Amino acid sequence: xxxxxxxxxxxxxxxxxxxxxxxxxxxxxxxxxxxxxxxxxxxxxxxxxxxxxxxxxxxxxxxxxxxxxxxxxxxxxxxxxxxxxxxxxxxxxxxxxxxxxxxxxxxxxxxxxxxxxxxxxxxxxxxxxxxxxxxxxxxxxxxxxxxxxxxxxxxxxxxxxxxxxxxxxxxxxxxxxxxxxxxxxxxxxxxxxxxxxxxxxxxxxxxxxxxxxxxxxxxxxxxxxxxxxxxxxxxxxxxxxxxxxxxxxx
Numbered sequence: 001x002x003x004x005x006x007x008x009x010x011x012x013x014x015x016x017x018x019x020x021x022x023x024x025x026x027x028x029x030x031x032x033x034x035x036x037x038x039x040x041x042x043x044x045x046x047x048x049x050x051x052x053x054x055x056x057x058x059x060x061x062x063x064x065x066x067x068x069x070x071x072x073x074x075x076x077x078x079x080x081x082x083x084x085x086x087x088x089x090x091x092x093x094x095x096x097x098x099x100x101x102x103x104x105x106x107x108x109x110x111x112x113x114x115x116x117x118x119x120x121x122x123x124x125x126x127x128x129x130x131x132x133x134x135x136x137x138x139x140x141x142x143x144x145x146x147x148x149x150x151x152x153x154x155x156x157x158x159x160x161x162x163x164x165x166x167x168x169x170x171x172x173x174x175x176x177x178x179x180x181x182x183x184x185x186x187x188x189x190x191x192x193x194x195x196x197x198x199x200x201x202x203x204x205x206x207x208x209x210x211x212x213x214x215x216x217x218x219x220x221x222x223x224x225x226x227x228x229x230x231x232x233x234x235x236x237x238x239x240x241x242x243x244x245x246x247x248x249x250x
Contacts, residue, residue, distance in 0.1 A: 019046040021219040022068055024058040026075040026136060027163040028100070028182050029206055032239040033073070039235060040226050046219040054163040055079045055136035062088050062211055070214025071223050073097070073206060075164075075182075076136030077246070080207040089209040096244030097227045098206045098236040100182045102137075102144055102198040105171060107191060113178070114196035119150050121157070121177065128159040128167040128176035137164035140204045141180035168192075187240040203245045206236075 025033045030052050037048040051058070051067065059079040061067050063086060072089065074080055077096070083089040104115055113120075118127065130138030138160065145151040159176045161167040164185050171179035172191060182204060186194055208227050214220030226232050233243070 019217075019219055020049050021046060021070045021214065021217065021223050022049045022051060023071045023073060023223060024051045024053070024061065024067070024069045025073045026055040026058065026206065027052060027165050028055075028075040028137060028185065028204075029073055029098075030165070031184070032098075032235055032241070035235045035239070036227060036232060039231055040223055044219065044222055044226075046222075048223065054130065054134040056134040056139075057162075059083055068213055069211050070217055070220035071208065071210055073208050073227065074136065075204060075206050076139055077205060077207050078139065079136065080209050083209065083211070087212065089211050090215050093208070093210040093221070093224055095208055095224070095228055096205045096246045097208050097232070098241035099203045099244050100184045100205075100241055101200060101203060102140055102180055103183045103186055103194050104178055104180055104196040104198075105168070105186050105192045105194055106178045107171060107174070107193070109193050110178075110195055115144065115148060115198060118145070118148070118178070119153055121154075123157075125177040126157045126159050126175070127154055128161060128170035128179035129181075130164050130167050131160040131162055135161070135163040135167075136204065137167065137180075137182055137185075141167075144180070144198055184240045201245070203242070205244050205246060206241070 055074040055076045084091045129141040132138035132142045159170050167179045168181050170176045208224050210220050210224050
């Protein structure tokens with residue numbers, strides 16, 4: 001899945017000899033990213049290459065210097081801060097750009113099932129979520145279950161997908177009875193039911209930062225600013241995202 005998405009991103013970005021900015025985009029933002037790309041290219045003399053994957057995986061790619069990534073748009077502040085601590089992103093470029101929240105979903109109604117009652121799932125029923133080692137959605141879902149005191153009991157019954165999209169796919173295919181995903185991921189999916197919404201705080205957020213590779217590129221800084229602009233914020237809202245709750249680190 002991730003390889004296919006990366007290939008699509010490369011094809012999208014290679015349209016000629018114009019300057020290109022390579023943006024690593026968390027799976028959670030894969031719906032809004034093409035609209036951000038189109039709007040940015042309409043007003044800037046440059047092109048965008050989109051690379052998709054789990055936030056942790058993309059951050060690892062930056063750490064390993066496996067890609068010429070200029071900007072990261074990740075769904076976990078911890079991954080952004082990890083890159084800043086290693087001086088792999090420009091620390092002052094870090095900024096929250098949008099927020100979402102976790103929801104509990106299933107393919108069938110379950111009126112009495114919510115986050116607080118997940119411990120009452122039958123012993124042969126499972127829960128899909130992103131793998132916390134690679135996916136910001138997995139990090140946020142496991143943290144929620146820990147806050148509810150349910151992680152230790154439910155951990156053996158989790159179906160771990162590579163990212164939030166894989167978790168949603170698992171419940172839709174019947175590999176799990178429920179899944180914990182972002183509300184923006186479940187938006188518009190007709191064959192699932194939203195059983196519960198997590199009460200913030202904390203609120204899962206998307207963060208942008210310019211990498212060391214992109215630090216001297218005006219186009220990279222322009223894209224990072226664009227996602228925070230009025231146009232960029234409007235596009236996030238159109239895709240169901242909320243305004244960020246955290247202040248920018250200017």
